[in-house]
Amino acid sequence: MRRLGRWTGAELIRLWKEDLGIDVTGLLDDRQVVGLWHADKSDLRFFHPIVTGDEGFYARLRRFGWYLQPDKWEYREAARHIGAADAVLDLGAGAQAFRAFVAPGRYSALDPYAPGAIGRQRPEGYDVVCAFQVLEHVADPLALVAEAKARLKPGGRLFLGVPRRDSYLADLRDFALDLPPHHVTRWSRRALETLAREAALRIEAVEESPLEPWERPLYWMARLERRLPRPPRGRSRGARIFAYLAARVLSAVGAAPRSEGGATLLLRARA
Secondary structure, three states: OEEEEEEEHHHHHHHHHHHHOOOOOOOOOOOOEEEEEEEOOOOEEEEEOOOOOOHHHHHHHHOOOOOOOOOOHHHHHHHOOOOOOOOEEEEOOOOOHHHHHOOOOOEEEEOOOOOOOOOOOOOOOEEEEEEEOOHHHOOOHHHHHHHHHHOEEEEEEEEEEEEEOOOHHHHOOOOHHHOOOOOOEEEOHHHHHHHHHHOOOEEEEEEEEEOOHHHHHHHHHHHHHHHOOOOOOOOOHHHHHHHHHHHHHHHHHOOOOOOOEEEEEEEEEEO
8 A cells, every 4th residue: 555645635625726616625624634545456546534525515516517518438338238128227327417328218317416316216126237437436436336236137237437547637736626525536447347356246348438529628738737847746826727728729729639548437347
């Protein structure tokens, strides 16, 4: 086990205010110290102590139009493996965007922080359970996967989508959305496969997304920040503002290299 970084509560509070104008003082003690740790055996990176967001925190994030995308590669990729008769449960469903990608009447949703969950419980289990961009927000990912597996029929299929930590996201230094109380774990392919094995799932595939249109501003911001001078610790607020403004222009006029991948890993497995 290795510690890769540390932030005080005061630093995290400041970063959230600077990046998104969100006050997280109710979730973090300004004297608290939060470390980023790497578990060598599983390759998982996690923050400790764990500080997760609450309903009010996610309500503030949902006010940003970009926070819940209606069309994502992971939705389309998962839908390719779902039959018209399959009963689907979407865990942590947010705005239930995935409903549009499956057969009408076969979709159910659960999300403790988003109103309007739809569908009915199925005592007989579901053919498919999905959790898109959920694992990185929860304190116990294995418990969530165990819950998902328990809701599957024998041989049912599970889809888990997470941010890929070795994507362009790695160049966004002290990026609030990749820090507590939003993200509390960071995932690699090996970490995701380890989790699946711990849950006794049969892995079918782990795939990486292409760079999607909605990611282009973040991609360009990350590439610009990688080239700008950095202070020994933390980040330069001026550099962040410059990169953000320049990225908006570049994303509108500049095409990313075809070789660039996106920021999503998608696991497909069976119970």
